[in-house]
Amino acid sequence: MSTHTVTLTVNGQEHTAQVESRLLLTHLIRDVLRLTGTHFGCDTTNCGACTVLLDGAAVKSCTLFAVQANGKSITTVEGMAQNGGLHPLQAAFREHHGLQCGFCTPGMLLSALDFLKKNPDPTEEEIRWGISGNLCRCTGYLSIVKAIKAAAKEMAAGGK
Amino acid sequence: MATQTSQSLGGLGQSVKRKEDVRFIQGKGNYIEDIYLPGMIYGAFVRSPFAHALIKGIDSSAALEVEGVLAVVTAKELAEHNLAWMPTFAGDTQAVLAGDRVLFQGQEVAFVVATSQYTAADGVERVEVDYEELAPVVDPHKSLEMPVIRTDKEDQKDNLIFKWDAGDREATDRIFNEAEVVVSQHTEYQRVHPAPLETCGCVANHDPVTGHTVIYMTSQAPHAHRTVFALVAGHVGLEEHKTRVVAPDIGGGFGNKVPIYPGYVLATVASVLIGKPVKWIETRTENLQSTGFARDYHTTTELAASKDGRIRAMRVRTLADHGAFNAQANPSKWPAGLYSICTGSYDMEAAHVEVNAVYTNKAPGGVAYRCSFRVTEAAYVIERAVDLLARELDMDPVELRRKNFIPKEKFPYRSPTGWVYDSGDYHAAMDKALKIAGYDELRKEQAEKRARGELMGIGISSFTEIAGAGPRKQFDILGLSMNDGAEIRVHPTGTVTARLGVKSQGQGHETTFAQIIAEELGIPSEKIIVEEGDTDTAPYGLGTYGSRSTPVAGGATVLAARRIREKARRIAAHLLEVSVEDVEWKDYQFQVKGVPDKAKTMAEVAFAAYTNVPDGEEMGLETTFYYDPPNFTFPFGTYICVVDIDPGTGEFKIRRFIAVDDAGTIINPMVAEGQVHGGLAEGLAIATMQEIRFDEQGNLLNSSFADYLLPTAVETPDWELGKTVTPSPHHPIGAKGIGESANVGSPQAIVNAVVDALSHLGVTHIDMPITPWKIWQVIQEKGV
Ligand code: FES
Ligand code: FES
Numbered sequence: 050m051s052t053h054t055v056t057l058t059v060n061g062q063e064h065t066a067q068v069e070s071r072l073l074l075t076h077l078i079r080d081v082l083r084l085t086g087t088h089f090g091c092d093t094t095n096c097g098a099c100t101v102l103l104d105g106a107a108v109k110s111c112t113l114f115a116v117q118a119n120g121k122s123i124t125t126v127e128g129m130a131q132n133g134g135l136h137p138l139q140a141a142f143r144e145h146h147g148l149q150c151g152f153c154t155p156g157m158l159l160s161a162l163d164f165l166k167k168n169p170d171p172t173e174e175e176i177r178w179g180i181s182g183n184l185c186r187c188t189g190y191l192s193i194v195k196a197i198k199a200a201a202k203e204m205a206a207g208g209k
Numbered sequence: 210m211a212t213q214t215s216q217s218l219g220g221l222g223q224s225v226k227r228k229e230d231v232r233f234i235q236g237k238g239n240y241i242e243d244i245y246l247p248g249m250i251y252g253a254f255v256r257s258p259f260a261h262a263l264i265k266g267i268d269s270s271a272a273l274e275v276e277g278v279l280a281v282v283t284a285k286e287l288a289e290h291n292l293a294w295m296p297t298f299a300g301d302t303q304a305v306l307a308g309d310r311v312l313f314q315g316q317e318v319a320f321v322v323a324t325s326q327y328t329a330a331d332g333v334e335r336v337e338v339d340y341e342e343l344a345p346v347v348d349p350h351k352s353l354e355m356p357v358i359r360t361d362k363e364d365q366k367d368n369l370i371f372k373w374d375a376g377d378r379e380a381t382d383r384i385f386n387e388a389e390v391v392v393s394q395h396t397e398y399q400r401v402h403p404a405p406l407e408t409c410g411c412v413a414n415h416d417p418v419t420g421h422t423v424i425y426m427t428s429q430a431p432h433a434h435r436t437v438f439a440l441v442a443g444h445v446g447l448e449e450h451k452t453r454v455v456a457p458d459i460g461g462g463f464g465n466k467v468p469i470y471p472g473y474v475l476a477t478v479a480s481v482l483i484g485k486p487v488k489w490i491e492t493r494t495e496n497l498q499s500t501g502f503a504r505d506y507h508t509t510t511e512l513a514a515s516k517d518g519r520i521r522a523m524r525v526r527t528l529a530d531h532g533a534f535n536a537q538a539n540p541s542k543w544p545a546g547l548y549s550i551c552t553g554s555y556d557m558e559a560a561h562v563e564v565n566a567v568y569t570n571k572a573p574g575g576v577a578y579r580c581s582f583r584v585t586e587a588a589y590v591i592e593r594a595v596d597l598l599a600r601e602l603d604m605d606p607v608e609l610r611r612k613n614f615i616p617k618e619k620f621p622y623r624s625p626t627g628w629v630y631d632s633g634d635y636h637a638a639m640d641k642a643l644k645i646a647g648y649d650e651l652r653k654e655q656a657e658k659r660a661r662g663e664l665m666g667i668g669i670s671s672f673t674e675i676a677g678a679g680p681r682k683q684f685d686i687l688g689l690s691m692n693d694g695a696e697i698r699v700h701p702t703g704t705v706t707a708r709l710g711v712k713s714q715g716q717g718h719e720t721t722f723a724q725i726i727a728e729e730l731g732i733p734s735e736k737i738i739v740e741e742g743d744t745d746t747a748p749y750g751l752g753t754y755g756s757r758s759t760p761v762a763g764g765a766t767v768l769a770a771r772r773i774r775e776k777a778r779r780i781a782a783h784l785l786e787v788s789v790e791d792v793e794w795k796d797y798q799f800q801v802k803g804v805p806d807k808a809k810t811m812a813e814v815a816f817a818a819y820t821n822v823p824d825g826e827e828m829g830l831e832t833t834f835y836y837d838p839p840n841f842t843f844p845f846g847t848y849i850c851v852v853d854i855d856p857g858t859g860e861f862k863i864r865r866f867i868a869v870d871d872a873g874t875i876i877n878p879m880v881a882e883g884q885v886h887g888g889l890a891e892g893l894a895i896a897t898m899q900e901i902r903f904d905e906q907g908n909l910l911n912s913s914f915a916d917y918l919l920p921t922a923v924e925t926p927d928w929e930l931g932k933t934v935t936p937s938p939h940h941p942i943g944a945k946g947i948g949e950s951a952n953v954g955s956p957q958a959i960v961n962a963v964v965d966a967l968s969h970l971g972v973t974h975i976d977m978p979i980t981p982w983k984i985w986q987v988i989q990e991k992g993v
Contacts, residue, residue: 070434071327085236085243088461092492093913093914095915096245127237140234144226146880146883149716149717150459151230152238152406153406153714181923184914186406190890191928
């Protein structure tokens with residue numbers, strides 16, 4: 050199995066690793082960098098538990114090879130909090146009970162982050178479509194939708 | 210010090226924000242896959258491509274040539290250690306690895322151990338298994354005429370697992386013979402899979418020097434699992450005192466993580482044999498094809514009634530498909546679980562229920578998927594049948610339900626199948642739901658739409674659940690009493706560590722159980738830490754499923770706290786220099802009766818318990834309590850679903866869903882609502898999407914989330930909730946448990962709504978999952 054050197058920036062920090070060509074980006078993030086907030090929930094790009102930001106856009110990291118992230122910048126859930134404070138989305142998820150088992154939460158947060166960048170003042174219906182690539186088995190989504198809506202307000206007010 | 214209130218303490222009834230969220234929102238949860246141990250190696254399964262076949266040989270040589278593959282374990286190796294078979298919670302035996310034959314597609318045939326998960330997968334591809342295909346038994350209805358599947362069981366002469374019945378057959382038949390009206394309907398409650406977002410997994414770490422083994426596993430019942438490990442594998446060193454089962458954070462369970470799976474056993478055996486930590490994590494496909502499915506109940510339900518709409522009796526005949534091993538997780542003496550709760554919310558003279566369970570060449574299971582042992586199936590058959598009767602009698606389904614509800618005055622109510630319902634007020638929940646829905650207007654709108662050729666339906670479900678297994682006289686799993694323990698330690702500085710035998714999978718126990726203790730001890734909930742899931746530290750308990758945490762472990766927690774308060778009161782009397790009788794617990798502190806400013810807080814008493822102990826008293830302030838619930842709890846509610854159907858395409862939209870629940874005392878309203886939301890979404894999934902399907906050869910047709918569909922935020926409506934509160938008279942704080950009601954109560958509300966929309970066309974039933982395709986076919990057939 051051929052190996053490659055990849056260099057990428059994760060949550061602002063540069064990393065270089067020697068990887069097999071077939072290594073999935075999720076495994077690089079989890080097994081090599083030990084950032085375990087990025088989860089696996091399926092084998093078929095359906096659940097979104099593995100969502101990270103790749104150069105600012107939400108991607109399902111289980112569907113990319115690590116080598117495809119060479120030279121790119123990645124944000125995982127561990128990189129969301131800024132200056133020691135929670136990101137407004139993180140705070141809103143707690144405030145509005147937008148999580149239960151927490152397994153979908155990192156992916157859900159990052160999808161929401163990307164979505165709000167594109168649509169900072171969404172309706173609830175738009176939020177539902179915005180997170181439709183992420184499955185949650187616990188919450189029945191309503192509280193997630195409310196949390197994202199509240200975070201959008203907060204982010205607009207805080208200029209984030 | 211200002212007087213404490215329930216609100217300032219974060220006590221009972223407060224929407225306290227969850228403690229566990231702090232780590233989850235920052236990616237700092239610790240789920241099974243997040244466990245990395247030094248020197249850890251990985252295991253993966255070779256699985257059968259056939260539903261039924263003989264194994265003629267297994268050749269591992271090519272696999273062992275792969276660099277990094279360390280071992281290939283087969284049934285032969287397991288048999289050498291007497292580990293080829295394991296008991297199921299239902300008292301059957303299950304092959305840990307298939308020996309001479311495979312009995313379902315996806316069955317575990319060999320376990321490849323390698324230095325990485327990628328290498329393990331390479332190894333799996335290179336194991337050659339020689340199969341000779343046999344005809345599979347796929348259709349449960351034909352199972353009894355087919356050759357015996359379980360040839361390993363000597364006295365198994367056919368494919369019947371059990372025949373079970375409850376109620377009074379003769380009395381029921383008598384009423385049916387003389388009844389003015391009888392309705393009958395066959396329903397297929399399809400096979401579904403709980404599919405929590407996290408699959409199952411295990412990291413086993415055997416230390417060859419000390420002989421101790423730590424098994425991290427996705428376990429809803431860590432203590433019971435350790436006991437089973439000890440019973441099965443004590444002879445290879447897994448004795449209970451040397452084995453520690455740890456259930457870390459769990460990414461959803463819903464019953465899927467109750468049984469013991471071969472993966473847990475193999476990871477552990479491999480660790481014992483190789484002396485290194487072994488990790489096994491299921492893929493999603495493996496999860497759907499081999500671990501605990503649910504339902505698969507095929508039922509004919511009949512109701513006998515009078516012409517004016519009095520339900521007199523119920524007759525239920527069910528065929529249950531349990532797959533190749535009877536691995537359901539029911540209380541041992543209750544093979545069909547609590548299915549005889551099927552008379553539901555209605556007062557009737559007699560009922561008789563019969564269940565025949567059969568083996569088929571499908572994955573084993575029959576787990577209690579977000580329900581208390583077959584209660585979901587029970588609620589479905591009665592609520593569908595009541596709707597059918599309403600139609601037959603041309604009565605409004607609300608009116609018929611109201612007419613037959615067990616009246617409030619009749620509680621405690623003894624049901625015709627022998628349950629004693631603790632408390633209920635069904636009319637109140639119904640009235641509230643109708644009010645939120647605006648029922649009369651909805652019916653008006655429906656009539657107008659119908660006149661215009663539009664399809665709109667309103668579905669009702671007034672369910673009664675049974676939760677909190679259970680009283681130990683009758684309820685055990687493999688002999689283990691279904692009781693649960695709580696340990697509370699009040700530290701000298703007035704903070705608390707509590708440990709429980711149950712295990713949260715997202716329900717928020719770290720928060721809600723701290724609230725219970727805060728309320729009982731007057732210590733703020735943020736100063737209370739709740740730990741679960743570690744058999745080395747937590748008191749024994751049977752775990753979390755069947756909505757049993759609050760009814761059983763909740764009871765244990767309250768009574769442990771009260772026991773602590775008794776001792777604390779004596780210490781307070783000593784500090785206050787009065788007799789114990791003169792001290793009362795008021796406003797969350799100990800006060801001298803009639804002299805409220807002569808008082809001691811629990812924190813002050815706790816300090817004294819370690820520094821200034823009165824004569825004759827033991828030092829310290831801690832206790833463990835095992836709670837044996839005197840009865841089940843019986844949560845209930847009324848759900849109303851409104852659907853619109855496109856007559857051209859069969860597509861439907863759930864416009865509104867109203868859920869009024871009564872689960873007695875609510876510990877944390879925010880968390881309780883979250884539980885209802887989640888349960889409703891799973892009910893929606895079952896009613897409209899989820900179905901594990903097989904072809905005639907026993908091939909699983911949908912083994913991924915691309916074809917085993919779960920709802921996204923788009924298909925999920927805005928849930929509208931309401932509640933009534935009828936406390937349980939026997940639970941120490943009146944709580945009944947809320948985790949599963951919504952999943953028990955909702956599927957039939959959706960089915961009833963769709964059938965209602967089509968009823969004027971003569972449609973009386975559509976089996977779940979109800980899809981646009983099914984509706985479209987019905988519409989074509991009825992010629993709209
Ligand atoms: S793990 Fe499910 S989409 Fe990536
Ligand atoms: S919180 Fe459990 S899957 Fe979303």
